[in-house]
Amino acid sequence: MAAMAAKVLALLLVSWAEADIPEDETREAAAVQGLLTRLLGPRAAAWFSVSVQHSLAPVADTYRLTGGGGTLVQVTGSSGVAAAAGLYRYLRDFCGCQVAWSGAQLRLPEPLPAVPEELIEITPNWYRYYLNICTPSYSFVWWGWERWEREIDWMALNGINLVLAPVGQEAIWRRVYLTLGLNQTEIDEYFTGPAFLAWGRMGNLHTWGGPLPSSWDLKQSYLQYRILERMRSFGMKPVLPAFAGHIPKAFTRVFPQANVTNLGMWGHFSCNYSCSYLLAPEDPLFPVVGSLFLRELTKEFGTDHIYSADIFNEMDPPSSNPAYLAATTAAVYEAMVAVDVDAVWLFQGWLFQNHPDFWKPPQMKAVLEAVPRGRFLILDLFAESQPVYSRTNSFYGQPFIWCMLHNFGGNHGLFGVLDAVNRGPSTARLFPNSTIVGTGIVPEGINQNEVVYALMAELGWRKDPFPDLGAWVAGFAAQRYGTPHPQAEAAWRLLLRSVYNCSWENCTGHNHSPLVKRPSLHLDFSVWYNRSDVFEAWRLLLEAAPQLATSSAFRYDLLDVTRQVAQELVSLYYGELKTAFEAGSMPALLSAGGLLVFDLLPSLDELLGTDERFLLGGWLEQAREMAVSEAEAWHYEQNARYQLTLWGPTGNILDYANKQLAGLVAGYYAPRWKLFVEMLVKSLAEGTPFHQNQFENEAFLLGQAFVSGREKFPTQPQGDTVDLARKFFLKYYPKFQAGAV
Numbered sequence: 001m002a003a004m005a006a007k008v009l010a011l012l013l014v015s016w017a018e019a020d021i022p023e024d025e026t027r028e029a030a031a032v033q034g035l036l037t038r039l040l041g042p043r044a045a046a047w048f049s050v051s052v053q054h055s056l057a058p059v060a061d062t063y064r065l066t067g068g069g070g071t072l073v074q075v076t077g078s079s080g081v082a083a084a085a086g087l088y089r090y091l092r093d094f095c096g097c098q099v100a101w102s103g104a105q106l107r108l109p110e111p112l113p114a115v116p117e118e119l120i121e122i123t124p125n126w127y128r129y130y131l132n133i134c135t136p137s138y139s140f141v142w143w144g145w146e147r148w149e150r151e152i153d154w155m156a157l158n159g160i161n162l163v164l165a166p167v168g169q170e171a172i173w174r175r176v177y178l179t180l181g182l183n184q185t186e187i188d189e190y191f192t193g194p195a196f197l198a199w200g201r202m203g204n205l206h207t208w209g210g211p212l213p214s215s216w217d218l219k220q221s222y223l224q225y226r227i228l229e230r231m232r233s234f235g236m237k238p239v240l241p242a243f244a245g246h247i248p249k250a251f252t253r254v255f256p257q258a259n260v261t262n263l264g265m266w267g268h269f270s271c272n273y274s275c276s277y278l279l280a281p282e283d284p285l286f287p288v289v290g291s292l293f294l295r296e297l298t299k300e301f302g303t304d305h306i307y308s309a310d311i312f313n314e315m316d317p318p319s320s321n322p323a324y325l326a327a328t329t330a331a332v333y334e335a336m337v338a339v340d341v342d343a344v345w346l347f348q349g350w351l352f353q354n355h356p357d358f359w360k361p362p363q364m365k366a367v368l369e370a371v372p373r374g375r376f377l378i379l380d381l382f383a384e385s386q387p388v389y390s391r392t393n394s395f396y397g398q399p400f401i402w403c404m405l406h407n408f409g410g411n412h413g414l415f416g417v418l419d420a421v422n423r424g425p426s427t428a429r430l431f432p433n434s435t436i437v438g439t440g441i442v443p444e445g446i447n448q449n450e451v452v453y454a455l456m457a458e459l460g461w462r463k464d465p466f467p468d469l470g471a472w473v474a475g476f477a478a479q480r481y482g483t484p485h486p487q488a489e490a491a492w493r494l495l496l497r498s499v500y501n502c503s504w505e506n507c508t509g510h511n512h513s514p515l516v517k518r519p520s521l522h523l524d525f526s527v528w529y530n531r532s533d534v535f536e537a538w539r540l541l542l543e544a545a546p547q548l549a550t551s552s553a554f555r556y557d558l559l560d561v562t563r564q565v566a567q568e569l570v571s572l573y574y575g576e577l578k579t580a581f582e583a584g585s586m587p588a589l590l591s592a593g594g595l596l597v598f599d600l601l602p603s604l605d606e607l608l609g610t611d612e613r614f615l616l617g618g619w620l621e622q623a624r625e626m627a628v629s630e631a632e633a634w635h636y637e638q639n640a641r642y643q644l645t646l647w648g649p650t651g652n653i654l655d656y657a658n659k660q661l662a663g664l665v666a667g668y669y670a671p672r673w674k675l676f677v678e679m680l681v682k683s684l685a686e687g688t689p690f691h692q693n694q695f696e697n698e699a700f701l702l703g704q705a706f707v708s709g710r711e712k713f714p715t716q717p718q719g720d721t722v723d724l725a726r727k728f729f730l731k732y733y734p735k736f737q738a739g740a741v
Contacts, residue, residue: 025051025052025053025054026052027080027233028052028077028079028080028083028233028234028235029050029051029052029080029083030233031080031156031230031233031234032050032052032075032077032080032083032084032087032156032234033045033048033050035084035087035153035156035157035234036048036050036087038149038153039099039104039106039153040106040108044108047072047073047112048072048073048075048087049067049072049073049074049075050075050076050077050083050087051074051075051076051077051083052076052077052078052079052080052082052083052235053076053077053078054078054079055078056076056077056078056082057078057079057082057122059126060122060123060124060125060126061077061078061079061081061082061085061122061123061159061161062077062078062082062120062121062122062123063075063076063077063078063082063083063085063086063089063120063121064076064077064086064118064119064120065086065089065090065115065118065119065120066115066118066119067114067115068090068094068111068112068113068114068115069111069112069113069114069115070111070114073090073112073115075087075090079161079234079235080156080233080234080235080236081156081159081160081161081234081235081236082123082159082235084156084157084159084234085121085156085157085158085159085461086121087157088157088158088159089119089121089461090115091106091108092479094112094113094115095107095108095109095112095113096109096478096479096482096483097479097482098454098476098479098480098553099153099154099157100154100450100454100480100553101154101446101447101450101453102447102450102552102553102556102613103552103553103556105479105480105481105482105551105552105553107482121461123159123460123461124429124462124463125425125436125437125438125439125460125461126437126438127161127162127377127401127437127438127439127440128158128159128160128161128162128438128439128440128441128457128460128461129160129162129163129379129401129403129438129439129440129441129442130155130160130162130163130164130440130441130442131163131164131441131442132164132381132405132442132443132444133164133166133198133201133202133308133310133313133348134198134199134409134444134445135164135198135442135443135444135445135446136164136166136167136197136198137194137195137196137197137198137199137643138198138409138410138444138445138643138657139410139445139446139447141194141195141197141623142194142619142622142623142625142626142636142640143622144223144625144626145223145226148223148226148227148230149230152227152230152231152234155231155234155236156234156236158457158460159457159460159461160236160441160457160460161235161236161237162236162237162239162306162346162438163231163236163237163238163239164238164239164308165224165227165228165231165238165239165240166197166198166201166240166241166308167220167223167224167227168217168220168221168223168224168301169201169240169241169297170191170197170212170216170217170220171217171218171220171221172293172296172297172300173293174187174191174217175296176289176292176293176296177190177248179292180251180254180255180289180292181254182248182250182251182253182254183250186248186250186253187248187250188210188211188212189206189207189210189211189248189250190206190207190210190248190249190250191206191207191210191211191212192205192206192207192208192209192210192212193208193209193210193211193212193635193636193639194209194212194216194623194626194636194639195209195623195639195640195642195643196208196209196639196643199266199267201241202244202246202310202313202314203244203245203246203263203276203278203310203311203313203315204266204267204274204276204313204314204315205266205267205269205273205274205276206248206249206273206274206276207272207273208269208273208648208649209638209639209642213628213632213635215627215628215632216626219626221300224301225301228301228302232302232304237304237305237306238304239304239306239307239308239346240297240298240301240303240304240306240307240308241297241307241308241309242290242293242294242307242308242309242332242335242336242343242345243289243290243293243294243309243332243335244309244310244311244332245278245279245281245286245311245328245331245332246276246277246278246279247260247277247278247279247289248277249277251277251279252277255285258279258280258283258285259279259280259282259283260277260278260279260280260283261277261278261280261318262275262276262277262278263275263276263277263278263312263315263316263317263318264315264316266314266315267314267648267652267653268648268650268652268653269648269652273648273649276315278311278318281327281328281330281331281332282327282331286331286335287331287334287335287338289335290331290332290334290335290336290338291335291338291339294307294335294336294339294340295339298339298340303340305340305342305343305344306343306344306345306346306377307336307340307343307344307345307346308345308346308347308348309332309336309345309347310347310348310350310351311328311329311332312351313348313350313351314350314351314354314355316355316358317358320358320363322362322363322365322366323366325363325366325367325370326366326367326369326370327370329366329367329370329371330370330371332345333345333370333371333375333376343375344374344375344376344377345371345375345376345377346377346379347376347377347378347379348379348381349378349379349380349381349388349395349400350379350381350382352364352388352392353381353382353386353388361392364392364396365392365396368392368395368396368397368398369396371398373397373398374398374399376398376399377398377399377400377401377437378395378398378399378400378401379400379401379403379440379442380395380400380401380402380403380428381403381405381440381442382403382405383402383403383404383424383428384403384404384405384406384417384420384421384424385405385417385420385508385509387402387424387428389402389428389431389434389435389436390431393433394431394432394433394434394435394436395435397433397435398435399435399436399437400435400436400437401436401437401438401439401440402424402425402428402436402438402439402440403439403440403441403442404421404424404439404440404441404442404443404452404456405442405443405444405509406421406443406449406452406453406509407443407444407445407446407448407449407509408444408445408508408509408510408656409444409445409510409656409657409658410443410444410445410446410447410448410657410659411445411448411509411510411511411516411657411658411659412448412511412560412563412658412659412660413448413511413513413516413564413567413660414449414495414499414500414534414560414561414564415449415499415500415502415509415511416449416451416452416499416500416502417500417501417502417503418451418452418455418469418473418496418500418501419469419501421452421455421456421459422455422459422465422466422469423465425439425459426463426464426465429463438460439456439459439460441453441456441457444509445657447613451473451476451492451495451500452500454476455469455472455476469496470493470496473492473493473495473496474489474492474493476492477489477491477492480551480553480554480557481548481551481553481554482551483547483548485544485547485548487540487541487543487544488540488541488544488548488554490537490540491536491537491538491540491541491544491561492537494533494534494536494537494540495533495534495537495561497529497533498529498530498533498534498537499529499533499534499564501528501529502528502529503528510656511567511658512524513525513567513570513571514570514571514574515566515567515570515571515660515665515669516655516658516659516660516669517655517658518654518655518672518696518699519574519672519673519676519695519699520692520695521578521581521582521690521692523574525571525572525574525575527568527571531568531572531736532736534561534564534565534568535565535568535733535736535737537561538561538562538564538565538729538733539729539733541554541557541558541561542558542722542725542726542729545558545722545725545726549722555611555721555722556611556613558721558722558725559607559608559610559611559614559721559725562607562725562728562729563604563607563608563614563660565728565732566600566603566604566607566728567660569600569732569736569741570596570600570601572736572741573592573595573596573600573741574596576588576591576592576741577589577592577593577596577677577680580592581680581683581684581690584684586681586684586685589677589680589681589684590681593677593680593681594677595741596673596677597670597673597674597677600732601665601666601669601670601673602666602670603724603728603731604660604665605662605663605665605666605670606662606719606724607719607721607724607725607728608660608661608662608665609662609663609714609717609718609719610717610718610719610720610721610724611717611721612715612716612717614660614661614662615661615662615663615713615714615715615716615717616644616659616661616662616663616664616667616713617662617663617712617713617714617715618715619640619644619659619661620637620640620641620713621715622640623636623637623639623640624636624637638707638708641706641707641709642707643657644657644658644659644661644664644668645664645668645703645706645707646700646703646704646707650700651700651703654703662713662714663713663714667706667709667711667713668702668703668706671702671706672699672702672703675695675698675699675702676695676699679691679694679695679698
C-alpha cells in the first residue's frame with residue numbers, strides 16, 4: 001500500500017520538480033506575518049516569529065513550534081501554508097482560540113503559553129484541497145476582496161494548499177469566443193447570470209439568469225488577480241479551469257461542419273436554458289478551442305499547472321462505448337498539455353457516484369486510464385458517505401483526494417456524519433494499493449455546521465482518527481467560547497450523539513425539513529435522532545448564557561440551535577396538521593395551523609433577525625453592491641432571490657438551496673404555509689379532496705411574487721438573540737416536554 005502511494009505521488013510530482021522555480025521563502029513568511037497582523041493586530045503579532053524553510057519537508061508539508069512563555073513563539077513551516085497551519089495549531093491548542101466562518105475567538109493569555117518541547121508535525125496528506133465547483137455560486141458569488149481575504153486567511157490557517165480558483169474565467173471565454181467569430185449578442189445569450197455560473201461552467205446550463213454585464217467581467221478579473229496573488233504568496237496552488245468540450249450553440253453558426261452533440265436537458269430545465277452542446281473529441285476544432293482558452297487564461301493569470309474540467313456532470317454521455325469515453329477524456333487532457341506540458345487534470349469524481357447505473361467498471365476504467373497515471377488527480381467527492389475509491393480499486397491507480405462534501409446547496413440545518421468523517425481518511429490510506437494523496441473539504445455551500453469543517457480541517461494533518469470524538473467536541477466548544485463550560489460541553493456532546501451522528505442512508509446533506517420544503521400531505525418529517533436531545537442541548541446552552549453571552553460564537557450557536565428547535569417544531573406541527581385533516585377534525589386543524597403560521601414562523605423570523613449572519617437583507621445587499629447601476633443591482637438581486645427559492649423560472653430545482661434567514665422565513669416560507677393551511681381548511685369545510693396540483697400552482701405564484709418583489713429587508717440585526725431565544729424557550733420547551741406539540 002505504501003509503495004503504491006509513493007509511486008503515484010512520484011508520478012504526480014516529477015514534472016513540477018523541473019518546471020517550477022522554488023517559491024520565495026521570504027515572501028511566504030511575509031504572507032503569514034501579514035495574516036498574523038490582520039488576525040491579532042500588530043502588538044500581539046509581534047509576539048511571534050515566522051519563518052519558511054522549504055527544506056524542512058522533502059515531500060509532505062511540515063511545521064515546527066518552539067518558544068513562548070516569555071519568549072517569542074517560533075513558527076517554522078516548509079511552506080507558508082504549513083507555517084500558517086502551525087500558527088493555528090498553537091493558537092487553537094495552546095491558547096484556546098478559534099477562527100471560523102462565523103467569526104473568531106482570539107483571547108490570548110499573557111504571557112503566551114510555552115511550547116513544553118519542540119513540536120514537529122508532518123502531514124500524511126500531500127494535498128489539503130478546498131472547494132466544490134458549486135461553492136463559488138452558492139456562497140462566494142457576491143464577495144468582494146475583503147471577504148475573499150478573510151477566506152484565504154481561513155484556508156491558510158487550516159493548512160489548505162490546493163484550492164479551486166474559477167473567478168474571472170468568463171472574461172477569458174468572452175475573448176476566445178470573439179476570436180472564434182461569435183458576436184457579442186450570441187455570447188451574452190450564452191452566459192448564465194452570476195448566481196448560476198457554476199452550472200454554466202460545467203455545461204449544465206446556459207442563458208438562465210443572464211446576461212453578464214461587461215462590468216462583471218472587469219470586476220471579477222481584478223478580483224482574480226488579487227485572489228491568485230494572495231493564494232500563491234502562501235504557497236497554495238490555485239486550480240484554474242480548462243476546456244471540457246462545452247460550447248455555445250452559436251458555435252455551429254460559425255463552424256457549421258463541426259461535429260457537435262446536444263447533451264439534452266438537465267435539472268428539469270427546458271432547452272431554452274439547458275441542452276448543452278459538446279464538441280466531439282475527434283473534431284479538429286477541439287484542440288484549437290481548448291488550447292486557445294488555456295493559452296489566454298494562463299497568459300492572463302499565470303499557472304500552477306493544475307486544471308479543473310468536468311465533462312459529463314450529471315448528464316449522460318452520448319455513448320457508453322468505452323472507446324468514446326476514453327477518446328473524449330484524452331482530448332480534454334491533450335488540449336491541456338498542448339499549452340502546458342506539466343498539466344495535471346483535477347477531476348470531480350461526482351459523476352461516478354451520481355449515476356452508477358451508467359458508470360459501470362468498463363466506463364469508469366476507460367475514463368480513468370485515458371490520462372497518463374499521475375496526471376489525473378481525482379476528487380472522491382462524497383467519500384464520507386458514498387466513496388468511489390473502494391469500488392474502483394483506488395481509481396485504477398490514479399491518485400485521489402478523499403473528500404468530505406457534507407452540504408448540498410448551503411442549507412441550514414444541523415447534520416453531519418462525524419464518526420465517518422473521523423475514520424474515513426485513515427481507512428482510505430489502509431485500502432489495498434491505496435493511491436490517496438490528500439484530503440478535501442468540498443461543500444456546495446459554507447457558513448453552516450462549523451464543527452464538521454473544523455474536524456475535517458484537523459484531519460488534514462493527522463494520520464489516525466481522533467480516539468474520542470466526545471473529548472474533541474468538548475475542546476471545540478471551549479475554544480469556540482474562550483473558556484470551558486460544563487453546560488456548553490454537555491450540549492455539544494448531545495448534538496454529537498444526535499444530529500451529528502448520522503448514517504448516509506437517512507442523512508444526505510440536504511435539509512428535508514417541512515419548514516423549507518413545499519408543503520404537501522406526503523412530506524417525510526422523520527429524523528435519525530431523538531429530538532429530545534436537541535431540545536436538551538438547547539436548554540443547556542440557555543443555562544450557560546449568563547456566563548457565555550458575551551461570546552459572538554456562543555450567540556451564533558444559541559441562535560442556530562434555537563433555529564433547529566424551530567425546525568423540529570414545524571415538523572411536529574405539520575404532523576398534527578396532517579393527522580387533523582385526515583381525521584376530519586377542524587378544531588385540531590385550525591389550532592395546529594394557527595400556531596404554525598401565526599406564532600411559530602413569525603417568532604423564528606424575529607429571532608433570526610437578531611444576527612447579521614442570518615439576514616436575507618445581507619445576502620441581497622451583497623448582490624446589489626456588485627452592480628454599477630440600478631438596473632444591474634436589480635438584475636443581481638433577482639439572481640440572488642431565485643437561487644434561494646425557485647432556482648429556475650418554473651421552480652425547476654425548487655428550494656434546493658434553501659436557507660433559514662430573517663425575511664426569507666416571513667416573506668417566502670410563511671405565506672406558502674399559510675396558503676397550504678387555508679386550502680386544507682377549505683377542503684375540510686367543503687368536504688372536498690385536497691388538490692395538491694392546485695396548491696402547487698398557487699404556491700408557485702407566491703414564489704414568483706417573492707422573486708420579483710421589491711421589498712427591502714433589514715441589513716442590520718434588530719433585537720437581542722439571548723432574550724428572544726429565552727422567550728422562545730419559555731413558550732415552547734414546556735409544550736414539547738408535555739407532548740403538546
